[in-house]
Amino acid sequence: MSDDVRLHELRAEVGRVGITPLAQLIAADPARAADFALQVWPVYASFARQRYDRAALDWLFRAAAAAHSERRLRALFDGETVNVTEGRAALHTALRGDLSASDTARAAHRQALEARSRMRAVIETLTASEVTDIVSVGIGGSDLGPRLAVDALSGATPGRFRVHFLSNVDGHAAQRLLAGLDPKRTAALLISKTFGTQETLLNGAILRDWLGDASRLYAISANVERAGAAFGIPPERLLPMWDWVGGRYSLWSAVGLPIALAIGMDAFEDFLAGAAQMDAHVLETPLPRNLAAWHALTAVWNRNGLGYATQAVLAYDDRLKLLSNYLQQLVMESLGKSVRLDGSAVAGDTVPVWWGGVGTDTQHSFFQALHQGTSIVPADFIGVVRADAPYPQNHRALHANLLAQTEAFANGQASDDPHRAYAGGRPSTTILLDALTPQSLGALLAMYEHSVYLQSVFWGINAFDQFGVELGKQVANKLLPALAGDAEADDPVTRELLRKLRG
Numbered sequence: 001m002s003d004d005v006r007l008h009e010l011r012a013e014v015g016r017v018g019i020t021p022l023a024q025l026i027a028a029d030p031a032r033a034a035d036f037a038l039q040v041w042p043v044y045a046s047f048a049r050q051r052y053d054r055a056a057l058d059w060l061f062r063a064a065a066a067a068h069s070e071r072r073l074r075a076l077f078d079g080e081t082v083n084v085t086e087g088r089a090a091l092h093t094a095l096r097g098d099l100s101a102s103d104t105a106r107a108a109h110r111q112a113l114e115a116r117s118r119m120r121a122v123i124e125t126l127t128a129s130e131v132t133d134i135v136s137v138g139i140g141g142s143d144l145g146p147r148l149a150v151d152a153l154s155g156a157t158p159g160r161f162r163v164h165f166l167s168n169v170d171g172h173a174a175q176r177l178l179a180g181l182d183p184k185r186t187a188a189l190l191i192s193k194t195f196g197t198q199e200t201l202l203n204g205a206i207l208r209d210w211l212g213d214a215s216r217l218y219a220i221s222a223n224v225e226r227a228g229a230a231f232g233i234p235p236e237r238l239l240p241m242w243d244w245v246g247g248r249y250s251l252w253s254a255v256g257l258p259i260a261l262a263i264g265m266d267a268f269e270d271f272l273a274g275a276a277q278m279d280a281h282v283l284e285t286p287l288p289r290n291l292a293a294w295h296a297l298t299a300v301w302n303r304n305g306l307g308y309a310t311q312a313v314l315a316y317d318d319r320l321k322l323l324s325n326y327l328q329q330l331v332m333e334s335l336g337k338s339v340r341l342d343g344s345a346v347a348g349d350t351v352p353v354w355w356g357g358v359g360t361d362t363q364h365s366f367f368q369a370l371h372q373g374t375s376i377v378p379a380d381f382i383g384v385v386r387a388d389a390p391y392p393q394n395h396r397a398l399h400a401n402l403l404a405q406t407e408a409f410a411n412g413q414a415s416d417d418p419h420r421a422y423a424g425g426r427p428s429t430t431i432l433l434d435a436l437t438p439q440s441l442g443a444l445l446a447m448y449e450h451s452v453y454l455q456s457v458f459w460g461i462n463a464f465d466q467f468g469v470e471l472g473k474q475v476a477n478k479l480l481p482a483l484a485g486d487a488e489a490d491d492p493v494t495r496e497l498l499r500k501l502r503g
């Protein structure tokens, strides 16, 4: 079944069920409260408040099967060339497990194990040193994943190292960070897959000069030669990455060194094990009971069936406040495409705008619009069952708000006063982790990775390239001399703005 036929039939399914109010769908089939849910090891997900019924779900799973989703998953794990525009595999799964019998995947897994032993050696060296603080310099996939995992898993009191992140090229970020650190007790990790990223090169130079001692400078890159040459870093302080791992899928590699330094290598390997558990579920479970497939098809239903323009991720755990930042790159840099694998135009919309924040704060910022605005925004609500903070009354309040918001979004509330009426019908998925641990976070992030991939399969697009980020970089490099007054800009508006910036 081609993707345009899939989308045409999807719209017919929506025509059959899409206009039924969500509260009515639920009232007509109360068993869906239990049936539209999956428990996959530490991750529970309820789709019971999504605007589809059993027949629509059956159609969605059949459409995914017709798109050869299970075959495409096997291709991913086996290291086939799924990144067709760059002629590469996407073997982030090999970084955390060896579920594939293919030579390519097994070779990749061996390389990943070697890199992990290199990580352990670096951690042992730094642990035996006077270093107390680590500055991780990187951006995008070389920053967002490690930053999320360190924030989520570091616990209330820091471990052996305090880990800090520097991503933005704005010098204020470096100035404010370094003001509070001692160069004699700090080590820096320069993380860049290409080692050609302007922000990381400029910030790396600041750290090199500030440290004053290159012996505490490390680099993680798929281009270790360039890293070594650019900063005079010897091989023992260069850790590898590979072109068969996408940047936004790389936190499971030595890019995760900041995570391992913050929580310990054993906990980092638990993080990998959690992802590997989810991998096994996704690879081996038939689509109708497959969590990543169910999540992906719900996203397709909301995007292509119901036409929603955005998707929110609302983490009801303060330790997951960076989750939406991380998912924005994972989802939108993977699925923000408008041409199919063969270069022809897609048949319908692809990724909506993903955004989000942390509950309960967001209830006091944009929830008014979500409840009474004219745009319906489907949302993933993510909670954690076990509290690790000693304030049970706060945790009960947190859970009460999580449950209340998803119920109010779905059911709304009538009123004689139109200003106080809630339309309801706002769909949501509720995801609950048993506890926030390295394993459960690894499993959750792997689920999102596979949901992204299965959405790309449904749309027939490449989830693993990102040519759309190149133009901005090219224009910025052209404008650098103009900002120094050594050249002029071609564009008239840019020329006027340059005059302002040059003062």
Ligand SMILES: O=P(O)(O)OC[C@H]1O[C@](O)(CO)[C@@H](O)[C@@H]1O
Residues within 6 Å of the ligand: 139, 140, 141, 142, 191, 192, 193, 194, 195, 196, 197, 200, 247, 248, 333, 466, 469
């Ligand atoms: O790790 P690098 O090569 O510095 O790239 C950083 C980020 O920049 C991008 O290439 C573009 O945003 C991302 O895909 C990548 O994660």
